[in-house]
Amino acid sequence: MNNSKKFVLQIKCPDQSGLIAAFTHGIAQTGANILDLTQHTSKDINTFFLRALIECDSDAIPRIKEHFSKLESEKSMEWKLRDAEHKPRLALFGSTTDHCFYELLLSHRDGALPCEWACIISNHTVLEPLSRSFNLPFFLVPSDIPKPEQEKKFNEILRASKTEGIVLARYMQILSKEFTEAWKYKIINIHHGFLPAFKGAKPYHQAWAKGVKIIGATAHFATADLDQGPIIWQSVQQVVDTGSIEQFIQMGKEVEKRTLLYALKLWLEHRVFLHEERTFIL
Amino acid sequence: MNNSKKFVLQIKCPDQSGLIAAFTHGIAQTGANILDLTQHTSKDINTFFLRALIECDSDAIPRIKEHFSKLESEKSMEWKLRDAEHKPRLALFGSTTDHCFYELLLSHRDGALPCEWACIISNHTVLEPLSRSFNLPFFLVPSDIPKPEQEKKFNEILRASKTEGIVLARYMQILSKEFTEAWKYKIINIHHGFLPAFKGAKPYHQAWAKGVKIIGATAHFATADLDQGPIIWQSVQQVVDTGSIEQFIQMGKEVEKRTLLYALKLWLEHRVFLHEERTFIL
Amino acid sequence: MNNSKKFVLQIKCPDQSGLIAAFTHGIAQTGANILDLTQHTSKDINTFFLRALIECDSDAIPRIKEHFSKLESEKSMEWKLRDAEHKPRLALFGSTTDHCFYELLLSHRDGALPCEWACIISNHTVLEPLSRSFNLPFFLVPSDIPKPEQEKKFNEILRASKTEGIVLARYMQILSKEFTEAWKYKIINIHHGFLPAFKGAKPYHQAWAKGVKIIGATAHFATADLDQGPIIWQSVQQVVDTGSIEQFIQMGKEVEKRTLLYALKLWLEHRVFLHEERTFIL
């Protein structure tokens, strides 16, 4: 094909017979080629999910859109067509620790993350030299100015830098309902503890005091109720309960950074499906 | 549908454009319904794999077979159509330890394994009471008679009990090339160590002497070169290197039984694809 | 030594200089021999823990006791001397599922658990044949009689069978404050979910609905607030979020049984130390 492009198609609808056939038949008629297809039907909630990587001539796009718009009403189908080669521009929010920053920035440099960095935003200056060394614009928005003012600044920076998504890489500040709603399912947070077990502040201290034998990290979409958003990925690490809180935190950092990296990757590959505040990974 | 039945279709062929479309189009024409589909293209070996659970009227089967026979030559496609509700009759081979036996027999009783037990074969009488308590026919074939004679007996028992597959649940005896060839990719073995690292006898002693920090178990198809068959599943367990060999073996048992159970499940659900002595799990 | 016996000595006290020396010096003076010693000082709570396996002539016991009684007041030391060869008599409480029962009974038969089974108690008859097949006395105490009456029966059975500890192997019933206090730190429960995240009923359903990517099990001492007792051991298992609740439960069973087995082993080897409702494993 001449102007061939790749797209990811995400579909979600109530389970009903003939769904895969309707999908593939339609795709075939538009002249598109299916390169990769994953599909899952969750019996417990009677819902069908499909993710397909397709290749087609740019001319075919309107036909594909028309086809799925028809299915939309016929089958109560929700669908999204995303340019597989588009690298979303992401803003990285941080505070004073840099382990997640290095993990994301280095992995990105190695080609493991299909995104661009739009900007770095922080409430401290600690991460400024690191941002500069990766040639990334750094913006300081201190936490001691009123929250509405902070978020007004965020929005100005995000708009100016054409940001499409946000990664909270240990940002440690609560965001307002307005802000999280405006960026719904577009903010990924890493929680430095094992949700929903240890919510709120100092989860490692909580875990340590409870004598847990395993620690973990949870990457999730940020909502106003910060630690309650849909879970994207979780990892764990066995810990020696005779360690100190400092060792817990040190080991926690390692789990945090790989959990955040993996979750971000899943999201950038359009593998994360949402259904009633929970996710399915395809 | 009236006489509707479920089938699993397995496909493997060289990668080429239009494969999923050709598949789904054909299925649609025969009136079958695709319930579940997993597909993978391995770029490194340029090979396409597909597993689909389909539902159709029994009348449609000849049409499906005709369709795929045509694709067979057109696309150099290998395919298999399997009755999803057929529970294969399996023979369990054991020796003196019963941890894998209990794991498989109890999981089967709980409905976790879609198979039937055809018979129990052992070179010792230790497992006879256990077999009887599960109402399973037990056959003693001692290891001190010549191997060809042993395997002649195996074949008689397996034929009489209409066995379709074999699980070596810590059988500990080498099988001949003739026997393993006759049952190619139909014998699952659990290797009590981490292949290909510790082949042959006493792998836990080898691992212990080497000071490994992690032990594992490998479930694989048995071939004449016993420990070299295609790997189906592997699991690991961190071990304290200050433990004794006995503790290694004890912890190894736990890994063995869950690895064998999981591998058998994958095989019974027709999720194991073979390509040049390696497997892909779909 | 002639009448030499083995003992486990457990020590806990506020951290202070010279503790190990005071301990080992005293042991040496009594003529006892230290075979194995593990020690940990938790800086965060300023507390010293020590577990030692010692060997001595029975005559030395009074001298050892005298020595540590003296340290008791001098160093604010809590200590316990336990016969290492004594196998405590345990009662197994169950309900209708048998996966934990098989795991414990078979591991015990294989010599992996240094205890004796005093009796089996259940609120259903389902586990009776299994109990009989292991030659264990089975007692039915239905849950529909008033709880005080149930617990009166428990105490009669436990007394008559000389029970020293209790394992709740998926017993699924709440025990009174009186009963759990009477058996404080002598009842081990397996919680079929990842505490403190998913307390109460149907934790796998809760976890599934929340879309967690990892499930786990927690073995802990039972208290009146059933799921809040000190954690002894935890294990986890990565799960595919596209599985059904049934698959979650099935996979959960595997984690449950190995977590309970491991926790019981730690307890029987006197490796579990308690400090303000948390445990340290030595």
Added chain:
Amino acid sequence: MNNSKKFVLQIKCPDQSGLIAAFTHGIAQTGANILDLTQHTSKDINTFFLRALIECDSDAIPRIKEHFSKLESEKSMEWKLRDAEHKPRLALFGSTTDHCFYELLLSHRDGALPCEWACIISNHTVLEPLSRSFNLPFFLVPSDIPKPEQEKKFNEILRASKTEGIVLARYMQILSKEFTEAWKYKIINIHHGFLPAFKGAKPYHQAWAKGVKIIGATAHFATADLDQGPIIWQSVQQVVDTGSIEQFIQMGKEVEKRTLLYALKLWLEHRVFLHEERTFIL
């Protein structure tokens, strides 16, 4: 104490009664204080290992040395006394990849590694800017000059920079028997695959071709037979066998860096004991 200092004492000897007593008694007599003690007797090889952190006045050192010199012959004891506050100067050898470098350098900066960096040596210039950004002297020793000449240069650099140990952070070159013997048990290598399963070049390609379901990394002491040295630490990661070789390598990097970090930490804390080409971690 005035001039009090901390030391780690490592002991290894044939098992015999009274060892801990002899040790602690001796320590007490010299006026030293035991802060932390771990001990293990491996029954299978009849060997006793002990690691103790002790605190004493500098004046006590000669007395401690005298005491253990006496035990040396009496008990066939091997022992080492190490200044716990001494941070060994390490050389980092690298080639073209930097994931292990960042992991070690950043963890060191965060205080997690008790060592100093003496120098960076590489056969390529790729890692030079990174070295400079951490203010570390960088030395290029190309691989195309004869090996004896390379190693002569190594020794000059190592001597000049007062290097006490070497970390091969994906250096990818074989070292001579002379060189590895001269630095025996002082060179830590990370093998990018799961030893002893996949030795030699391109282990991920080997693993991928074999269809393994789990990959791992092994940190070990380097010997002339590069991949055969004593194992210090191993970690694993479950992999999807439908991934590409590139994804295997990418996931392998994550395992490599955390395995190397952890092994180095164990070594710097003097927790690694050697016995006939295997290690015990205390």
